[in-house]
Amino acid sequence: MSTQAGLASTLAAEIRAAGGKLKRRLREHGGRNDLTPSQVSVLLRLEKDGAATVSSLARAEGMRPQSMSSVVTPLQELGLVRGAPDPSDGRQTLMSLTAKCVKWMQEGRAARQDWLTTRISQTLTVQEQEKLRSALTLLTRLVED
Amino acid sequence: MSTQAGLASTLAAEIRAAGGKLKRRLREHGGRNDLTPSQVSVLLRLEKDGAATVSSLARAEGMRPQSMSSVVTPLQELGLVRGAPDPSDGRQTLMSLTAKCVKWMQEGRAARQDWLTTRISQTLTVQEQEKLRSALTLLTRLVED
DNA sequence: CTAATATCAGGACAACTGATATAT
DNA sequence: CATATATCAGTTTTCCTGATATTA
Numbered sequence: 001m002s003t004q005a006g007l008a009s010t011l012a013a014e015i016r017a018a019g020g021k022l023k024r025r026l027r028e029h030g031g032r033n034d035l036t037p038s039q040v041s042v043l044l045r046l047e048k049d050g051a052a053t054v055s056s057l058a059r060a061e062g063m064r065p066q067s068m069s070s071v072v073t074p075l076q077e078l079g080l081v082r083g084a085p086d087p088s089d090g091r092q093t094l095m096s097l098t099a100k101c102v103k104w105m106q107e108g109r110a111a112r113q114d115w116l117t118t119r120i121s122q123t124l125t126v127q128e129q130e131k132l133r134s135a136l137t138l139l140t141r142l143v144e145d
Numbered sequence: 146m147s148t149q150a151g152l153a154s155t156l157a158a159e160i161r162a163a164g165g166k167l168k169r170r171l172r173e174h175g176g177r178n179d180l181t182p183s184q185v186s187v188l189l190r191l192e193k194d195g196a197a198t199v200s201s202l203a204r205a206e207g208m209r210p211q212s213m214s215s216v217v218t219p220l221q222e223l224g225l226v227r228g229a230p231d232p233s234d235g236r237q238t239l240m241s242l243t244a245k246c247v248k249w250m251q252e253g254r255a256a257r258q259d260w261l262t263t264r265i266s267q268t269l270t271v272q273e274q275e276k277l278r279s280a281l282t283l284l285t286r287l288v289e290d
Numbered sequence: 291c292t293a294a295t296a297t298c299a300g301g302a303c304a305a306c307t308g309a310t311a312t313a314t
Numbered sequence: 315c316a317t318a319t320a321t322c323a324g325t326t327t328t329c330c331t332g333a334t335a336t337t338a
Contacts (some may be wrong), residue, residue: 006253006256007271007275007278008220008256008265008266008274009253009255009259009262009276010189010263011182011265011274011277011278011281012259012261012265013185013189014187014217014278014281014285015167015261015281016182016183016186016261017162017182017184017189017206018281018284018285018288018333019167019168019171020180020182020183020186020206020207021207021285021289022160022164022284022288023164023168023304023305024207024208024286024305025207026161026164027305027306027327036328037161037162037165038161038165038166038328039175039337040157040158040161041158041161041165042240044155044158044162046147047295051217052293053296054295054296054297055294055295056297057333061162061165061166062165062166062169062170063169063221063329063330064330064331065295065296065327066208066296066297066329066330066331067329067330069296069297069326070328070329071328073265077153082224082324087244087286088176088293088335089295089338090295090336090337090338091282091294091295091296091337091338092294092295092296092337093295094273097240108151109313110153110154111151111154111157113152113294114154114157114158115205116160116161116287117153117154117156117157118153119287120153120157120287121279123286123287124152124283124287126152128283129156130152131154131280131283132255132280132284133152133156133159134280135158135216135276135277135279135281136159136160136163136280138269138273138276138277138280139163139167140159140163140166141268142167142172142265142268142269143163143166143167143267144166151298168329169329171331172303175337181303181304183305185303190337196321198319199319199320199321200318200319200320206305208304208305209305209306209307210319210321211305211321211322212304212305212306212319214321215304215305216304216322234313234314234318234319235312235313235314236312236313236314236318236319236321237313237318237319237320238319238320272321273337282314286314
C-alpha cells in the first residue's frame with residue numbers, strides 16, 4: 001500500500017516535471033512562424049479523421065470551443081485549413097485541410113521543420129520510439145475522460 | 146527512412162497532444178489551494194537533493210530565475226519552504242523544506258491530495274506504472290538539454 | 291422553449307524579457 | 315571590472331469564463 005502510493009506520487013511528480021520541461025522546450029524552439037502544439041494536433045486530427053467542426057475539435061482536444069477557435073483561426077489565415085458551411089445543419093461550419101496543407105504534410109516538410117520530430121529521430125532508436133509510443137497510451141488513459 | 150520519419154512525427158504529435166491534455170487536466174483539477182506542477186516538482190527536488198538556491202532550482206527545471214522566484218514565493222508564504230542566507234556566499238539564499246512540509250510529504254498527505262497521483266493509482270496497474278516510468282526516462286532524454 | 295454552434299470580449303495564469311541592486 | 319544572484323516591473327501566450335446571436 002505505501003509502496004504503491006509512493007510509486008504513484010513519484011511517477012506523478014516525474015510526469016509533471018517532464019510535462020513542464022516539454023512545454024518550455026517547445027516554446028523555446030517555436031519561432032513566430034511555427035505552429036503551436038495544439039495546432040499541430042488539430043492538423044493531424046483533421047488528416048486522420050477528416051472534416052470536423054470547431055466544437056467537435058474542441059471536445060476531442062479537451063478544451064473549450066472558444067479556445068479552439070483561437071487555435072484554428074491562424075490555421076485558416078495561413079491557408080492550411082478551410083471552413084465550409086454544413087448544408088444539413090446551418091449552425092455548423094465544417095473545417096478541413098486545404099490541398100496545399102495535405103500536400104505539405106504528405107511531403108514530410110512539416111516533419112522536417114518540426115523540432116520535436118527531429119529531436120526524436122536524433123535521440124531515440126526506433127526501438128525506443130516504439131517503447132515510448134506504447135507507453136504513451138498509458139499516459140493518454142490518465143488524461144482522457 | 147520514410148517509415149522512421151513517419152513514426153517520429155506521429156510520435157511527436159501524440160506527445161504534444163498528450164502534453165496539452167495533461168496540462169489542461171492539471172489546471173482543471175488544480176483548485177486555488179493546490180500547488181502548481183512546477184511547485185510540486187520543486188518540493189520533490191528539495192526533498193531529494195536538499196537545500197538549493199532559486200537560481201539552481203531554475204537551472205534544474207529549465208526555467209529563468211525570475212520565473213522560479215514566482216514559483217517559490219508562494220511556497221514560502223504557505224510555510225512549506227524557508228530561505229536562509231548562505232554564510233559563505235552573501236549573494237545566495239538557500240531554500241529548504243520546513244519541518245512541517247517534510248512531515249506533510251512523509252505522511253503521504255500530499256499524495257492523497259494530489260489528483261494525478263490518485264488518478265495513476267486508480268487507472269494503472271503497478272506493472273503499467275513501472276512501464277510508464279521507464280518510458281518517461283526516454284521522454285526526459287528528449288526534453289533535456 | 292431548450293439545446294447546440296459560433297464568436298466577441300475580457301480575465302487568469304505561468305512562463306517570458308528587460309532592468310536594477312548587491313555581492314564575489 | 316566581469317560574473318552570479320535576487321527581485322521588480324511589464325509582456326506574451328494560451329488557456330479560461332461570461333454574454334450574445336443564430337439555427338435545430
